[in-house]
Amino acid sequence: MSNLEKELQPFHSVKFGLNHNEKVLEDWLEGNPQVLTDEEPLLVIGRQVNTPVGVIDLLALDSSGAAVIVELKKLPDQRSAISQALEYASWLSNQETKTIHQIAEDYFKKSGKSTPLTSAWKSTFTSELPQLSPNEQHRIFIVIEGEDERITLMAKYLRNAGVDISLLIYNYYRVKGDEEFLEINKIVGNEKSPPPIPSTESELLETWEGEVKEAYLVFRDRMASEGLTSKVKRTQVSFRKQTRDEKVFICGYHGSGHDFKIWFRTDTLQTKFNFKEVAETITKALPKDVEVIHTDVWFILTFSANVQNAKKAADLVISEIVKRIV
Numbered sequence: 001m002s003n004l005e006k007e008l009q010p011f012h013s014v015k016f017g018l019n020h021n022e023k024v025l026e027d028w029l030e031g032n033p034q035v036l037t038d039e040e041p042l043l044v045i046g047r048q049v050n051t052p053v054g055v056i057d058l059l060a061l062d063s064s065g066a067a068v069i070v071e072l073k074k075l076p077d078q079r080s081a082i083s084q085a086l087e088y089a090s091w092l093s094n095q096e097t098k099t100i101h102q103i104a105e106d107y108f109k110k111s112g113k114s115t116p117l118t119s120a121w122k123s124t125f126t127s128e129l130p131q132l133s134p135n136e137q138h139r140i141f142i143v144i145e146g147e148d149e150r151i152t153l154m155a156k157y158l159r160n161a162g163v164d165i166s167l168l169i170y171n172y173y174r175v176k177g178d179e180e181f182l183e184i185n186k187i188v189g190n191e192k193s194p195p196p197i198p199s200t201e202s203e204l205l206e207t208w209e210g211e212v213k214e215a216y217l218v219f220r221d222r223m224a225s226e227g228l229t230s231k232v233k234r235t236q237v238s239f240r241k242q243t244r245d246e247k248v249f250i251c252g253y254h255g256s257g258h259d260f261k262i263w264f265r266t267d268t269l270q271t272k273f274n275f276k277e278v279a280e281t282i283t284k285a286l287p288k289d290v291e292v293i294h295t296d297v298w299f300i301l302t303f304s305a306n307v308q309n310a311k312k313a314a315d316l317v318i319s320e321i322v323k324r325i326v
Helices: 022-031 033-037 081-092 097-110 117-124 147-162 200-207 212-226 275-283 307-320
Strands: 043-051 055-062 067-073 137-144 165-175 178-189 229-233 236-242 248-257 259-265 291-294 300-302
Touching: 022 033, 022 055, 022 067, 043 097, 055 275, 081 147, 081 259, 097 117, 117 165, 137 147, 147 165, 147 178, 200 229, 200 236, 200 259, 212 229, 212 236, 212 259, 212 307, 229 248, 236 300, 259 307, 275 291, 275 300, 275 307, 300 307
Parallel strands: 067 137, 137 165
Antiparallel strands: 043 055, 055 067, 165 178, 229 236, 236 248, 248 259, 259 300, 291 300
16 A cells, blocks of 8 residues: 555535535436445336426335335435425325336336336346235335434334335535545434344244255355355345455345355446456356356356355355455
8 A cells, every 4th residue: 555545535525516416316326226225126117207296206116016215305405305205105105006117117218228117127136026016015215415303303203103214314525636425324214123034143044944054054154264244134144345445245145945045236246347257257167057047136046055065156256256356
């Protein structure tokens, strides 16, 4: 590291609106919606969606088919963010499934993809499109500039009352040389009621078959030996590597019957190195009985659960993925 790199650089917090308009943030979140959900994928199906009660900044679907409303606000016009989002949710609660399909069709057509919702869904979630129920399932994400005690209290109140609402704040910084940074933190929405699904490693292991458990323990220990940390997330365990600047999601381990799946975020890893080429290398090195699914979002490998396959999977992850993340 050079002396210049060792020097501390002062951060200057400035109003986002002085340098950018709201569209810039909207562009970025449209392309990176998983920032809102801690890596959980979202399928964006609408932007600037016109409704009788206003314009929805971003509309998406999560893996359960719930409608996800994203409302963005910058200073000084953010006090109305929650009330607007609730109006959008109220409007959606009176819509039918065909409305969601029409919004998605219009959005994909404008983006030049002309992709049916069924295809976009399968590419994102690698499953068949479920029955959508916009009148039953909603999630709300409010994204505002800087902390606002009044909005925070309102969001907490609504969440405690059973509304699935999350509040994220962003701060915009400039450093010497005009380099820009955008920091985003979720301040309401991390706290959850005890889920009716496994929330600890031991609880999750109890839901897996014996051979899947054995394979997991081998895989986990190999990841740990490389300094990776693990985190239980609903039905699987994710593994991350700490770099100098951030924690990078490497892969997830998911037990399914007598198999285990190792899954990667194609879009995330592609920003670190040429993941498409690496995925081809991994695929060629796999035993013939390993199922491979590769989309714009996912790269998923399904192994028969045994210790040998766990070692093989771990070795490939370490040599082809972990070693490239510095």
